[in-house]
Amino acid sequence: MKVVFENLTKAYPSRDKKKGGEVIAVNNFSFEIPDGKLIGLLGPSGCGKSTTLHLLSGLQKPTNGRIYFGEDDVTDVPAENRGVGLVFQNYALYPHLTVMENIIFPLQNRKGKDKLKKEEMHEMARETAKLVQIEELLYRKPNELSGGQQQRVAIARALVKKPSILLLDEPLSNLDARLRLQTREEIKRIQEQTKVTTIFVTHDQEEAMSISDLIIVMKDGVVHQIGAPQEVYDNPNNLFVATFLGTPPINLFKGKIENNKVYIGDNAILNTNVEDVSEVTVAIRPEGFLPVENGSFSCNLQRVEVMGRDISVIAEHECCEKPSFRAIVRSENLISLNGNTVSFDVLPHKVFVFNPNTGDRII
Numbered sequence: 077m078k079v080v081f082e083n084l085t086k087a088y089p090s091r092d093k094k095k096g097g098e099v100i101a102v103n104n105f106s107f108e109i110p111d112g113k114l115i116g117l118l119g120p121s122g123c124g125k126s127t128t129l130h131l132l133s134g135l136q137k138p139t140n141g142r143i144y145f146g147e148d149d150v151t152d153v154p155a156e157n158r159g160v161g162l163v164f165q166n167y168a169l170y171p172h173l174t175v176m177e178n179i180i181f182p183l184q185n186r187k188g189k190d191k192l193k194k195e196e197m198h199e200m201a202r203e204t205a206k207l208v209q210i211e212e213l214l215y216r217k218p219n220e221l222s223g224g225q226q227q228r229v230a231i232a233r234a235l236v237k238k239p240s241i242l243l244l245d246e247p248l249s250n251l252d253a254r255l256r257l258q259t260r261e262e263i264k265r266i267q268e269q270t271k272v273t274t275i276f277v278t279h280d281q282e283e284a285m286s287i288s289d290l291i292i293v294m295k296d297g298v299v300h301q302i303g304a305p306q307e308v309y310d311n312p313n314n315l316f317v318a319t320f321l322g323t324p325p326i327n328l329f330k331g332k333i334e335n336n337k338v339y340i341g342d343n344a345i346l347n348t349n350v351e352d353v354s355e356v357t358v359a360i361r362p363e364g365f366l367p368v369e370n371g372s373f374s375c376n377l378q379r380v381e382v383m384g385r386d387i388s389v390i391a392e393h394e395c396c397e398k399p400s401f402r403a404i405v406r407s408e409n410l411i412s413l414n415g416n417t418v419s420f421d422v423l424p425h426k427v428f429v430f431n432p433n434t435g436d437r438i439i
């Protein structure tokens with residue numbers, strides 16, 4: 077099911093009684109989420125991700141704007157009639173019920189012609205349990221399951237109603253690192269198998285990038301960019317998006333544009349046809365440095381970290397916004413790193429230039 081947001085806004089009264097006013101958790105969203113895809117809704121904590129899901133599910137009413145599922149305006153449709161499955165970070169399973177009973181729970185209050193026989197409900201639960209690979213756990217209680225297994229039960233419970241949209245709110249946050257990796261691949265597989273439009277909320281850019289068909293990057297209630305993960309990484313709209321995506325993070329330097337060149341300090345690192353700007357922020361991805369003799373960007377070498385396939389070169393430059401920056405180079409590209417200095421050429425498609433005050437992209 078395609079989802080359309082039209083000027084969607086949600087304002088809460090501020091929790092700060094002294095200051096008063098309101099918090100705009102979702103600020104004028106207008107965009108479309110395509111049918112059958114896995115969408116990563118990504119942004120720092122407090123940026124309005126959960127509020128967006130609550131508006132979608134019908135748990136909260138927008139202050140302004142409309143929500144459409146397909147061609148239908150669902151803004152005033154109550155949550156239980158929207159056909160949305162929700163999964164939370166903390167699983168929210170009923171501890172006194174078995175896995176089977178937890179999964180069939182949302183099917184039990186159907187009335188009239190939709191009422192299901194017990195055997196039908198069990199069959200649907202078994203089918204869904206199979207999909208999320210917990211069919212051998214159906215008669216256990218939640219406290220007899222690992223975190224990863226509990227989250228699968230929560231996903232099964234959301235899927236058993238055959239929702240047209242599945243919403244996952246930070247579903248991996250309570251899992252340890254290895255399970256998180258495994259479960260995110262599992263979510264990808266389940267989404268591909270069911271083709272249900274899925275919105276996956278996370279503050280972890282790597283998580284969102286790795287499994288999403290499309291990511292929506294937001295901050296302070298505002299959508300900053302929407303696109304395929306690689307597209308957004310390679311072509312960030314602004315400084316926030318550039319710095320939020322990527323591990324290790326993008327490196328920032330104070331610079332200027334003069335006589336058709338981008339400068340960091342005295343080093344002209346890039347040609348451009350943009351006219352002069354006295355102060356810019358130059359952002360270079362860690363993989364955008366090529367160590368060469370007499371390169372255009374010369375720095376003080378701090379240390380080298382060997383990581384197997386790649387090598388991290390940690391260096392200093394007086395214009396760097398941090399005490400040091402990190403270049404990731406392939407081991408075969410490594411020149412001899414004797415002495416205190418290292419010089420690089422930079423790969424033009426890995427360099428972005430921003431207005432330091434507004435964060436807008438210049439190059």
Ligand code: ADP
Pocket residue numbers: 088089090091099100101119120121122123124125126127128
């Ligand atoms: P996220 O899920 O991205 O961490 P939320 O959607 O939970 O963000 O919150 C967005 C903003 O709205 C935050 O500033 C938060 O404090 C505020 N907020 C969320 N729920 C309420 C509420 N019920 N009342 C007042 N403010 C709220």
Ligand code: MG
Pocket residue numbers: 125126127
């Ligand atoms: Mg949240």
